[in-house]
Amino acid sequence: MTVVAPEHAMTPVYEFPDSLTSVPTHYCPGCTHGIAHRLIAEVIDELAAKERTIGVASVGCSVFACRYFDVDFGQAPHGRAPAMATGIKRVAPEALVFTYQGDGDLASIGAAEILHAAVRGENITVFFINNAIYGMTGGQMAPTTLVGQKTASSPAGRSLVGQGAPLRVSELLAQVDGAAFVVRRSLHDVVQIRRAKKAIRRAFEVQEQGLGFSMVELLSSCPTNWGLKPDAALDFIRDEMVPAFPLGDFKVPEAETAGAAGAGTADSSAAGADAAGSAVAGRARRG
Amino acid sequence: MARELLKGNVAFAEAAVRAGCEAYFGYPITPQTEALEHLSTRMPELGRTFVQAESEVAAINMVYGAAAAGVRTMTSSSGPGTSLMMEGLSYLAGSEVPAVVVDVMRGGPGLGNIAPAQSDYLQMVKGGGHGDYRQIVLAPSTVQELIDHTVLAFDLADRYRIVTVVLADGSLGQMMEGAELPPMRHLRLPGERPAWALTGAIMREPNLVSSIHLDPDEEEAFNRHLQAKYAEIAAAEVRFEEYRLEGARVAVVAFGTTARLAKTAITAARAEGLAVGLFRPITLWPYPEVQLRALVKRVDAMLVVEMNTGQMVEDVQRIVAERVPVRFFGRTGGVMPMPEEILEELRRSAHEAEAAHQEEVSA
Amino acid sequence: MKGTVTVDEPRCKGCALCIPVCPKGLLRLADARFNARGVHPVELIDPSSECTGCQLCATMCPEAAIAVYRAVRVRA
Numbered sequence: 109m110t111v112v113a114p115e116h117a118m119t120p121v122y123e124f125p126d127s128l129t130s131v132p133t134h135y136c137p138g139c140t141h142g143i144a145h146r147l148i149a150e151v152i153d154e155l156a157a158k159e160r161t162i163g164v165a166s167v168g169c170s171v172f173a174c175r176y177f178d179v180d181f182g183q184a185p186h187g188r189a190p191a192m193a194t195g196i197k198r199v200a201p202e203a204l205v206f207t208y209q210g211d212g213d214l215a216s217i218g219a220a221e222i223l224h225a226a227v228r229g230e231n232i233t234v235f236f237i238n239n240a241i242y243g244m245t246g247g248q249m250a251p252t253t254l255v256g257q258k259t260a261s262s263p264a265g266r267s268l269v270g271q272g273a274p275l276r277v278s279e280l281l282a283q284v285d286g287a288a289f290v291v292r293r294s295l296h297d298v299v300q301i302r303r304a305k306k307a308i309r310r311a312f313e314v315q316e317q318g319l320g321f322s323m324v325e326l327l328s329s330c331p332t333n334w335g336l337k338p339d340a341a342l343d344f345i346r347d348e349m350v351p352a353f354p355l356g357d358f359k360v361p362e363a364e365t366a367g368a369a370g371a372g373t374a375d376s377s378a379a380g381a382d383a384a385g386s387a388v389a390g391r392a393r394r395g
Numbered sequence: 396m397a398r399e400l401l402k403g404n405v406a407f408a409e410a411a412v413r414a415g416c417e418a419y420f421g422y423p424i425t426p427q428t429e430a431l432e433h434l435s436t437r438m439p440e441l442g443r444t445f446v447q448a449e450s451e452v453a454a455i456n457m458v459y460g461a462a463a464a465g466v467r468t469m470t471s472s473s474g475p476g477t478s479l480m481m482e483g484l485s486y487l488a489g490s491e492v493p494a495v496v497v498d499v500m501r502g503g504p505g506l507g508n509i510a511p512a513q514s515d516y517l518q519m520v521k522g523g524g525h526g527d528y529r530q531i532v533l534a535p536s537t538v539q540e541l542i543d544h545t546v547l548a549f550d551l552a553d554r555y556r557i558v559t560v561v562l563a564d565g566s567l568g569q570m571m572e573g574a575e576l577p578p579m580r581h582l583r584l585p586g587e588r589p590a591w592a593l594t595g596a597i598m599r600e601p602n603l604v605s606s607i608h609l610d611p612d613e614e615e616a617f618n619r620h621l622q623a624k625y626a627e628i629a630a631a632e633v634r635f636e637e638y639r640l641e642g643a644r645v646a647v648v649a650f651g652t653t654a655r656l657a658k659t660a661i662t663a664a665r666a667e668g669l670a671v672g673l674f675r676p677i678t679l680w681p682y683p684e685v686q687l688r689a690l691v692k693r694v695d696a697m698l699v700v701e702m703n704t705g706q707m708v709e710d711v712q713r714i715v716a717e718r719v720p721v722r723f724f725g726r727t728g729g730v731m732p733m734p735e736e737i738l739e740e741l742r743r744s745a746h747e748a749e750a751a752h753q754e755e756v757s758a
Numbered sequence: 759m760k761g762t763v764t765v766d767e768p769r770c771k772g773c774a775l776c777i778p779v780c781p782k783g784l785l786r787l788a789d790a791r792f793n794a795r796g797v798h799p800v801e802l803i804d805p806s807s808e809c810t811g812c813q814l815c816a817t818m819c820p821e822a823a824i825a826v827y828r829a830v831r832v833r834a
Contacts, residue, residue, distance in 0.1 A: 117829055119828060121761075122824070122825060132768070143818070180602045191459075195459060199418050203594075224453065339778065
């Protein structure tokens with residue numbers, strides 16, 4: 109770090125997280141992968157879990173996540189991170205094990221692995237970065253690409269005919285009994301980022317409590333492959349992605365749905381600011 | 396330990412338990428399913444990990460995770476399943492994590508059948524996954540060897556941080572035979588996991604288990620490192636058996652179950668006065684190249700017998716380099732070569748060798 | 759002076775996401791200089807000591823390049 113702290117009268121209230129390495133990320137300017145990394149690292153710091161955290165990186169832009177987190181890391185084949193994390197967690201149950209996967213990795217090639225990790229109630233935490241596109245390979249259609257969204261492999265825009273509608277993974281996994289905590293958050297503004305961090309913390313706590321599979325889906329930006337400036341990309345999340353992928357809590361532990369004080373409930377009421385999000389969250393809770 | 400009547404699949408599964416396997420991940424497939432079933436009881440009763448995975452793709456990646464976390468781990472399968480594992484095996488090789496895979500080969504290609512075959516030789520020995528990598532391949536021919544090789548596979552895998560394959564076949568997996576199981580070994584304590592493993596970065600820099608080297612020079616250097624390791628293994632770990640090769644004019648070259656069938660044929664041939672013996676590679680990689688090359692000077696002909704349409708014979712031809720004639724006899728599709736058929740082939744080889752010898756003398 | 763921020767300039771990619779979230783409008787791209795990445799890094803221009811150390815900029819930063827400080831309250 110080349111930063112010089114200001115005058116001695118000042119005390120730090122926010123500093124570079126311990127659980128990140130100083131390696132500069134390869135992410136494009138304004139890409140919210142960096143925010144997701146930062147939040148996860150901040151929560152690992154808060155839980156004082158750096159020395160017992162084991163991450164599993166995936167394939168895609170997040171392939172180098174292993175270089176950016178200052179914790180033990182494995183690097184799985186495309187889509188297989190939940191299987192690799194299963195192997196790790198089963199023989200290191202005291203470790204805090206998480207995967208970090210994009211939408212191509214998790215929702216397309218790794219659809220079987222994520223589904224069955226949830227079915228087994230595998231006690232791992234999954235961070236699912238949904239930016240509706242394949243970033244690393246240059247902007248091809250993902251399973252979460254929006255209808256009509258133009259990509260390098262859907263130049264006329266994703267069509268319902270032949271390409272289908274975007275896959276809503278959180279809603280899907282919430283149907284699985286083994287899933288203990290499944291929520292969707294967004295990284296498009298400061299309020300949403302703070303909610304995302306609370307959810308990340310809760311997901312790790314669910315794992316620490318041995319409650320089963322936990323996943324936080326994070327709506328994220330890809331300014332480069334969307335062809336938008338960083339700030340316009342955040343607007344795209346808010347205006348285009350959130351309506352297609354409503355924010356909310358799709359599955360939270362029983363006690364939290366019944367009571368009013370649980371972290372999950374607090375999160376979902378916060379997400380209620382988003383009309384669509386609260387409607388789906390409400391349905392999920394009642395269901 | 397006393398000798399007992401053991402089914403091959405149960406024998407290797409129990410051998411793995413006793414060798415200190417802490418985690419098994421697998422998917423049901425005939426003809427190896429009894430191994431998975433045995434471990435579904437044994438592993439939990441010992442407080443160890445057993446997971447029936449959603450696919451062989453997932454199973455090998457669970458093995459990857461457990462191996463990366465520093466425990467002895469294994470999977471077992473058969474052709475259609477091992478095909479699905481090729482991606483994972485390449486990553487295991489590229490990350491240098493140790494693991495054991497037992498392949499109980501069946502007839503193919505495609506769904507094929509569930510009868511014994513040796514047609515995964517190329518897949519396992521040459522590497523069915525992408526990239527320049529090797530794995531140690533052991534070829535047992537009895538249930539006792541299946542047990543011993545499973546234990547050895549764990550030791551070799553750990554010693555060299557490499558995947559070790561026990562290449563059995565449906566006959567060996569299904570047969571019952573008297574054999575002796577090894578004593579139970581102590582499990583590795585959590586503090587005894589290897590220094591490179593993912594155990595949580597306590598009082599050390601974080602560990603990374605990965606196969607990515609984006610810089611071509613770095614990737615090349617890593618490949619050179621792998622090749623140096625493979626050369627070390629090739630120099631130290633070759634295993635083979637010579638059977639009745641004293642004075643032999645014709646050598647049968649065969650592995651696994653086929654070698655066993657060949658022994659019966661050789662006994663019959665010797666009774667007919669034919670000077671024949673058997674050269675049996677036990678490690679298919681590293682292949683006993685030096686020993687086979689030396690054999691060229693001692694015999695007049697070779698007969699390669701396999702339960703496939705000719706896979707190992709390519710290695711034999713390469714090593715022999717046309718210095719003696721190499722015949723091939725194979726049955727495939729789940730059909731086993733009968734000793735009488737092998738004997739008939741041996742008579743032909745012996746006859747040809749004699750003719751060639753006479754020609755040489757008269758010339 | 760209630761608060762201030764420092765920018766780890768070599769890390770900054772100049773994405774400017776922090777700029778609009780500052781309630782006082784105290785951040786801007788340093789037009790006059792480039793960092794080693796060849797981008798104008800963000801800088802704090804706070805001549806009247808308006809920064810409160812609210813952390814909104816740091817919350818938004820994808821590079822974790824912003825550190826935030828607040829004045830220590832000293833009891834009399």
